[in-house]
Amino acid sequence: MHEAPSEPRVRARALDLPLGRFRPGRHNAITDVEGVLVGHATIIRGEGRLRPGQGPVRTGVTAILPSHGNIFMERLHGGSFVLNGAGEVSGLTQVMEWGLLETPILLTNTMSVGAVSDAVARTMVERYPGIGDEHDVIIPVVGECDDSWLNDIAGVHVHEDHVRAAIAGATSGPVAEGSVGGGTGMITCDFKGGIGTSSRKLPESHGGYTLGVLVMSNFGKMHNLRVGGLPLGEVLEERFHSLPRRQDSYGSIIAVVATDAPLLPNQISRLCKRVGLGIGRVGSYAAHGSGEIVVGFSTANIIPRRTKKMVTKVKLLLDQRLDPLYEAVMEATEEAILNAMCMAGPMTGINGHTCPALPLDEVRRFVTLFQAVLPRRRRPGVPSSPADGERTGTVTVAEALPTAVRGAEGIPFPTKPVPPD
Numbered sequence: 001m002h003e004a005p006s007e008p009r010v011r012a013r014a015l016d017l018p019l020g021r022f023r024p025g026r027h028n029a030i031t032d033v034e035g036v037l038v039g040h041a042t043i044i045r046g047e048g049r050l051r052p053g054q055g056p057v058r059t060g061v062t063a064i065l066p067s068h069g070n071i072f073m074e075r076l077h078g079g080s081f082v083l084n085g086a087g088e089v090s091g092l093t094q095v096m097e098w099g100l101l102e103t104p105i106l107l108t109n110t111m112s113v114g115a116v117s118d119a120v121a122r123t124m125v126e127r128y129p130g131i132g133d134e135h136d137v138i139i140p141v142v143g144e145c146d147d148s149w150l151n152d153i154a155g156v157h158v159h160e161d162h163v164r165a166a167i168a169g170a171t172s173g174p175v176a177e178g179s180v181g182g183g184t185g186m187i188t189c190d191f192k193g194g195i196g197t198s199s200r201k202l203p204e205s206h207g208g209y210t211l212g213v214l215v216m217s218n219f220g221k222m223h224n225l226r227v228g229g230l231p232l233g234e235v236l237e238e239r240f241h242s243l244p245r246r247q248d249s250y251g252s253i254i255a256v257v258a259t260d261a262p263l264l265p266n267q268i269s270r271l272c273k274r275v276g277l278g279i280g281r282v283g284s285y286a287a288h289g290s291g292e293i294v295v296g297f298s299t300a301n302i303i304p305r306r307t308k309k310m311v312t313k314v315k316l317l318l319d320q321r322l323d324p325l326y327e328a329v330m331e332a333t334e335e336a337i338l339n340a341m342c343m344a345g346p347m348t349g350i351n352g353h354t355c356p357a358l359p360l361d362e363v364r365r366f367v368t369l370f371q372a373v374l375p376r377r378r379r380p381g382v383p384s385s386p387a388d389g390e391r392t393g394t395v396t397v398a399e400a401l402p403t404a405v406r407g408a409e410g411i412p413f414p415t416k417p418v419p420p421d
Helices: 092-098 110-127 160-168 232-239 265-282 323-343 360-373
Strands: 037-045 057-065 074-085 105-109 141-145 194-201 210-219 251-259 291-304
Touching: 037 160, 057 110, 057 160, 057 210, 074 092, 074 265, 092 291, 105 110, 105 251, 110 141, 110 160, 141 210, 141 251, 141 291, 194 323, 210 265, 210 323, 232 360, 251 265, 251 323, 265 291, 265 323
Parallel strands: 105 141, 251 291
Antiparallel strands: 037 057, 057 105, 074 291, 194 210, 210 251
16 A cells, blocks of 8 residues: 655755755756656555556656657757666667657656557657658657566556556646656665656856756665765664565666756767766665666757758857756756655555655754754755856856857866967
């Protein structure tokens, strides 16, 4: 059963954790990036012994829709990174080859990838009848994690109506987190995990761009868990040492990155690489049996499907301006994973397997001890980055051309005057 949490669940930021220097967006979610919608379909049914094909069921599907859901006609630049490939995101090779995203991104359990892909294809053909004739065929982007410790995964309980419900219910604004959608049966560091999201809004001096991350988190062992950089897992291991837990699967994590910064596909893939650093902050070492796969896209440039033009113009953020985005995506990834854990209550699944919720009271006590050591630490969300209009020399950061500060490799240009022709 889906047990009532013993304490109110709150997001990680409410625990006063050290979560980085950049401010979150309005909803602290991937939907803070304009045009990104998220929807879930959650399936929780039955209890007791596993009866393959019947349950208990603890699973679902999550849909991420860019371009206000019109991603097929208004394609976006996309990229990806595979930190460890013991997992799957169908359609990813085409994203990597073309540098384009043209379908929604769906997240579900391992055995339901085919069913979800089929359902997405059918919904898109209904909306765009020219697919496979007037237009190219499509390969839906569907990511998976293994929820078999809590769910009758071989029963393939995610059906077309669930996929349609997740897509139809996708909205902007706050995103449900924890044991919802594709994250319903997922586990993180032996505590209940699932869906989590976070965002960052860069100051104007760094471009003012918004970046968001959504994760389906299902990785790790308790002793490796770090919360806000603190080795909380080593402390909790003693308290939960006798609790039965999954042994044969380390789990996986799928992350989706969205930004309105004008990035080309190779830059998006570079951004996706830094997601791995955020995953590592929470305690992952990308174990042999784990899949850490990241998909990303930028909403800044629309690549039209129908056009009579020979070329199209795109905006481009210069490479030497990427560092704030790298830092922001690392922060947002860490917080998204922690949000998944903080918002998920305890759950009992097949064969009485019980997964506890992260004990937020323990987190608060640990953070309080940490604050006593560093009493002047900034509160989460208060940036230590340069304020808007801050000056470096005689040029404001917001106004400076890249060449007025440094070259593409970050090495200052020589000050020696250029000799006349």
